[in-house]
Amino acid sequence: MLQALLLTQQDKKTIATYGPLDESQLPEGDVTVRVEYSSLNFKDALAVTGRGAIVRKWPLVPGIDLAGTVEQSSSPDWKAGDRVVVNGWGLGENHWGGFAQKARLQAGWLLKLPAAFSARQAMAIGTAGYTAALCVMALQHHGTAPGDGEVLVTGAAGGVGSVAVALLASLGYKVVASTGRAQEADYLHRLGAAAIVDRAELSAPGKPLQTERWAGVVDPVGSHTLVNACAQVRFNGAVAACGLAQGADFPATVLPFILRGVTLYGINCVFVANAKRVQAWDLLARHLDPAALETMTVEIGLSQAVEQSTALLDGRVRGRCVVDVNR
Numbered sequence: 001m002l003q004a005l006l007l008t009q010q011d012k013k014t015i016a017t018y019g020p021l022d023e024s025q026l027p028e029g030d031v032t033v034r035v036e037y038s039s040l041n042f043k044d045a046l047a048v049t050g051r052g053a054i055v056r057k058w059p060l061v062p063g064i065d066l067a068g069t070v071e072q073s074s075s076p077d078w079k080a081g082d083r084v085v086v087n088g089w090g091l092g093e094n095h096w097g098g099f100a101q102k103a104r105l106q107a108g109w110l111l112k113l114p115a116a117f118s119a120r121q122a123m124a125i126g127t128a129g130y131t132a133a134l135c136v137m138a139l140q141h142h143g144t145a146p147g148d149g150e151v152l153v154t155g156a157a158g159g160v161g162s163v164a165v166a167l168l169a170s171l172g173y174k175v176v177a178s179t180g181r182a183q184e185a186d187y188l189h190r191l192g193a194a195a196i197v198d199r200a201e202l203s204a205p206g207k208p209l210q211t212e213r214w215a216g217v218v219d220p221v222g223s224h225t226l227v228n229a230c231a232q233v234r235f236n237g238a239v240a241a242c243g244l245a246q247g248a249d250f251p252a253t254v255l256p257f258i259l260r261g262v263t264l265y266g267i268n269c270v271f272v273a274n275a276k277r278v279q280a281w282d283l284l285a286r287h288l289d290p291a292a293l294e295t296m297t298v299e300i301g302l303s304q305a306v307e308q309s310t311a312l313l314d315g316r317v318r319g320r321c322v323v324d325v326n327r
């Protein structure tokens with residue numbers, strides 16, 4: 001028997017049950033992984049609470065990422081004992097994910113756990129941190145360099161935001177962190193933010209073109225925050241948009257794009273070629289300070305995932321949350 005969190009649906013309501021699961025219930029796949037850690041991401045919290053339409057196959061073990069050790073493999077690419085990390089590919093959405101002591105997966109989804117990280121550190125980074133790295137790579141690809149001026153990170157005290165702040169700062173960018181949690185200013189300075197702005201300055205409807213300020217933006221928030229960020233980007237600057245914490249709407253004009261040459265990059269972390277994933281993990285291995293990572297990490301046991309999901313969606317979780325699936 002395995003311990004797992006299982007989501008079922010009754011009268012269109014999500015029921016989350018933590019308890020034993022027979023291993024024979026695991027889905028088809030060529031590799032069985034003994035999971036050590038998963039992490040709690042925004043999408044997991046939406047799935048577990050039923051507040052968002054994330055689950056596409058019932059019943060489902062949620063958890064969009066995991067790290068652990070291969071127990072059994074019928075693929076020549078992996079053997080028992082290999083240390084692996086997985087995220088995306090529909091895990092925790094239409095394929096059973098990381099919120100269980102074991103997972104059965106397709107061989108092509110696995111990546112070798114980077115040597116720089118323990119399984120716990122890889123999940124402290126998790127999907128949110130790897131997505132932050134994809135956002136930073138988009139800005140780098142655009143040509144945004146550390147000397148170009150301030151880079152804005154919205155939702156800065158959250159998971160994507162915290163990793164983006166620390167990673168950009170360590171790469172030498174001057175980071176301005178936008179947060180609604182004034183009490184987290186010290187925390188954000190410790191991660192490397194040079195300055196803090198109140199998220200209220202960005203979250204209400206604003207003018208289509210505003211004073212140019214940002215050389216680049218990482219935005220996990222969406223809605224008016226993303227629109228205002230675009231309206232404040234400097235000539236030929238870039239925005240990497242990856243989230244919808246404020247909302248999925250984008251009530252914008254085209255003016256920043258056609259008058260200031262602003263580029264908007266959309267970031268999707270779920271379906272990314274493995275070569276690019278390796279680049280993102282490599283960037284994190286080289287530039288994310290392990291002490292900063294520890295500062296932004298809280299740990300829970302799998303049995304606490306339901307209450308923590310509510311806390312995360314209510315904005316009460318700072319940084320990243322790793323999930324020890326074995327307690």
Ligand SMILES: NC(=O)c1ccc[n+]([C@@H]2O[C@H](COP(=O)([O-])OP(=O)(O)OC[C@H]3O[C@@H](n4cnc5c(N)ncnc54)[C@H](OP(=O)(O)O)[C@@H]3O)[C@@H](O)[C@H]2O)c1
Pocket residue numbers: 041042043127128131154155156157158159160161178179180181199203220221225241242243244245246247267268269270312313315319
């Ligand atoms: N595209 C992808 O592949 C991908 C991958 C990972 C995550 N995401 C998305 O990125 C977003 C953030 O994920 P996360 O893991 O960082 O979540 P998180 O830890 O909950 O952080 C979200 C942060 O957004 C800010 N926020 C929340 N509600 C807000 C509101 N109403 N108005 C303005 N700001 C608000 C808060 O930051 P402050 O407290 O600092 O204000 C909060 O901490 C989610 O929408 C998630 O689905 C997308």
